[in-house]
Amino acid sequence: MDIDIEMIEQFLEECEDRRSLSAMFKERFPGVSLTRCEPSDIAGDTPFRSCQEFDIHLVDGRDHCWKITQELLEATGVIVVEKKQ
Numbered sequence: 689m690d691i692d693i694e695m696i697e698q699f700l701e702e703c704e705d706r707r708s709l710s711a712m713f714k715e716r717f718p719g720v721s722l723t724r725c726e727p728s729d730i731a732g733d734t735p736f737r738s739c740q741e742f743d744i745h746l747v748d749g750r751d752h753c754w755k756i757t758q759e760l761l762e763a764t765g766v767i768v769v770e771k772k773q
Contacts, residue, residue: 691720691763697737697744700768709768721749721765730769734758743769 699716703709713722727743733756735743746763747754757763 723767
């Protein structure tokens with residue numbers, strides 16, 4: 689799958705309505721899965737991108753079970769971890 693991580697990062701940085709983030713993401717990036725979680729849910733994994741307000745992890749969901757990946761070409765979705773301010 690071809691995920692444009694720069695576009696996703698820009699979208700996340702500009703999104704002011706966090707309550708509607710999931711719905712707006714699905715509309716803007718059809719076919720790319722989005723999961724949001726707390727930092728403690730994914731502790732120990734290195735993010736693919738780290739920004740001021742959030743970390744982005746890539747997910748490879750091509751097999752039966754999802755796995756975290758650092759390979760953009762293998763990614764089928766993203767996990768967004770909002771940092772506590």
